[in-house]
Amino acid sequence: MKKLATINSLRAWRAEAGNAKVGFVPTMGAMHAGHLALLEQSCRENAFTLVSIFVNPTQFNDPKDCSSYPNTLGNDLELCREAGVDAVFHPQYGDLYPDGFAYRVEEVERSSVLEGAMRPGHFQGVLTVVLKLLVLACPGRAYFGEKDWQQLQLVRGMAEAFFLDTEIIGVPTVRDADGLALSSRNVRLSPKARTLAPEFYRVLSTAIDCAMARAELESLGFIVEYVDQRDGRRLGAVRLEGVRLIDNVAVD
Numbered sequence: 001m002k003k004l005a006t007i008n009s010l011r012a013w014r015a016e017a018g019n020a021k022v023g024f025v026p027t028m029g030a031m032h033a034g035h036l037a038l039l040e041q042s043c044r045e046n047a048f049t050l051v052s053i054f055v056n057p058t059q060f061n062d063p064k065d066c067s068s069y070p071n072t073l074g075n076d077l078e079l080c081r082e083a084g085v086d087a088v089f090h091p092q093y094g095d096l097y098p099d100g101f102a103y104r105v106e107e108v109e110r111s112s113v114l115e116g117a118m119r120p121g122h123f124q125g126v127l128t129v130v131l132k133l134l135v136l137a138c139p140g141r142a143y144f145g146e147k148d149w150q151q152l153q154l155v156r157g158m159a160e161a162f163f164l165d166t167e168i169i170g171v172p173t174v175r176d177a178d179g180l181a182l183s184s185r186n187v188r189l190s191p192k193a194r195t196l197a198p199e200f201y202r203v204l205s206t207a208i209d210c211a212m213a214r215a216e217l218e219s220l221g222f223i224v225e226y227v228d229q230r231d232g233r234r235l236g237a238v239r240l241e242g243v244r245l246i247d248n249v250a251v252d
């Protein structure tokens, strides 16, 4: 597995791959079985798989959240190697943002609701870094988890809007046996909060409507940021002892 630290080394690796199908999995590291599902699908479906590990500061509206983001680089690289990944791109901020984030991608219709309303500027940061990475990696396919449903839809929209030659693939959410969606933030849950956390998924899946879901979650002790329903999906964000969890389920 190649470790690529610079833009030039990524370009050279990509040139060598030539016309072979390249699958791309962008990550912020702190990998878990949810990431593994993306890596494995990409390795199955493409001749080469490239992974990026970059904690993107421009998508964090709270700088403390960015600086405390778990760093498990050694373990991440091991996981990638075991999954059969061919190359890992691990750039520094200055490599990806030579413009200091002066140039940004903005979506003006669907990015200001739900996650966008709670985390102003978040999707500008996500879309900007994803566009940079897709332009550099030129993958045939790029893989995103369905847990970040709104992100997935916005990235798909951006790929269409800018005529990118990359198919955006959504991969189903991986859950613990009790239903909790895997997330890099789950390690921050206290044992008590971890016991309560699966109720989030249960309530999202079973409540008759969004108002009932909100009321039930609040009565259980969750701080509810939103529960909303759009395009056949019920989406929610909650806080539990300060840890932010998001999830979504299909609804009829």
Ligand code: PAF
Binding pocket: 026, 027, 028, 054, 056, 059, 126, 129, 130, 148, 151
């Ligand atoms: O979903 C993530 O981990 C991030 O938002 C992404 C797509 C890697 C961009 O930084």
